[in-house]
Amino acid sequence: EAQVTQNPRYLITVTGKKLTVTCSQNMNHEYMSWYRQDPGLGLRQIYYSMNVEVTDKGDVPEGYKVSRKEKRNFPLILESPSPNQTSLYFCASSLVTGWDTQYFGPGTRLTVL
Amino acid sequence: GQQLNQSPQSMFIQEGEDVSMNCTSSSIFNTWLWYKQEPGEGPVLLIALYKAGELTSNGRLTAQFGITRKDSFLNISASIPSDVGIYFCAGRLTHTGGGNKLTFGTGTQLKVEL
Numbered sequence: 462e463a464q465v466t467q468n469p470r471y472l473i474t475v476t477g478k479k480l481t482v483t484c485s486q487n488m489n490h491e492y493m494s495w496y497r498q499d500p501g502l503g504l505r506q507i508y509y510s511m512n513v514e515v516t517d518k519g520d521v522p523e524g525y526k527v528s529r530k531e532k533r534n535f536p537l538i539l540e541s542p543s544p545n546q547t548s549l550y551f552c553a554s555s556l557v558t559g560w561d562t563q564y565f566g567p568g569t570r571l572t573v574l
Numbered sequence: 575g576q577q578l579n580q581s582p583q584s585m586f587i588q589e590g591e592d593v594s595m596n597c598t599s600s601s602i603f604n605t606w607l608w609y610k611q612e613p614g615e616g617p618v619l620l621i622a623l624y625k626a627g628e629l630t631s632n633g634r635l636t637a638q639f640g641i642t643r644k645d646s647f648l649n650i651s652a653s654i655p656s657d658v659g660i661y662f663c664a665g666r667l668t669h670t671g672g673g674n675k676l677t678f679g680t681g682t683q684l685k686v687e688l
Contacts, residue, residue: 504664504678551616563617565615566616567615567616
C-alpha cells in the first residue's frame with residue numbers, strides 16, 4: 462500500500478531534550494516536506510526536499526533541522542525543543558514537484574513541556 | 575511568511591445545503607489546491623487548479639481559480655454528513671526563487687447537521 466509513515470505518532474518531551482521524528486514513503490517520490498499545524502494558523506511549511514541531499518527552508522524553519530540521505534526517508538530533528546514547538550507535525554511527499562498531489566502522513570502530535 | 579485568508583472560519587449547515595468557501599491572498603498565485611482534513615488524519619487533495627479562470631469539478635465539489643489570480647473558491651453541493659472536516663486552500667507564489675513550497679490557508683471547519 463502506497464503510504465507516508467511517521468513515528469512516533471505522539472510524543473511528550475521536555476525542553477532541551479533532542480528528538481527526531483521519522484518520515485518514510487514507499488512511493489519513490491522525489492519531493493518530501495514537513496509542516497506544522499497550529500490552531501488558527503493552518504499548515505506552515507518547515508523544510509522541504511526536492512531530492513536526495515537537496516533541502517531548503519520553508520516558512521518556519523527556525524529550531525528545526527532535516528536531512529535527506531536516502532530518497533525514502535526525511536527525518537525532522539529538533540536539537541533543543543522549546544514549548545513553542547508544541548504542535549501537530551505532518552510529513553508529505555509527492556512524485557516530483559511540490560504542488561501536484563501531495564500525500565500526507567498521519568501526523569505526529571508533539572508536546573514540549 | 576505568506577498566509578492565505580480563508581473564510582468563513584467555520585460553518586454549521588444542514589444536510590443537503592450547498593456550501594461555499596473562499597481563499598484570498600495579497601500575492602498572485604499560479605497554482606491553487608484544495609485539501610480536506612478529517613480528524614486524526616493528514617490533508618487529502620481534492621482539486622488542483624493551474625490556470626486563471628479555470629473551473630474544475632470533482633463529484634459534488636467545484637473549485638475556481640480567480641481571474642485576478644489572488645483568490646479561489648470551493649463549492650460543495652448537496653452536503654452530506656461525511657463532508658465534515660477542515661478544508662484548506664493552498665497556493666504557490668509566482669516569483670523567482672519561490673521554490674516548490676506550498677502556502678496554506680487557515681482552514682474552514684465544516685460541520686453538517688442531519
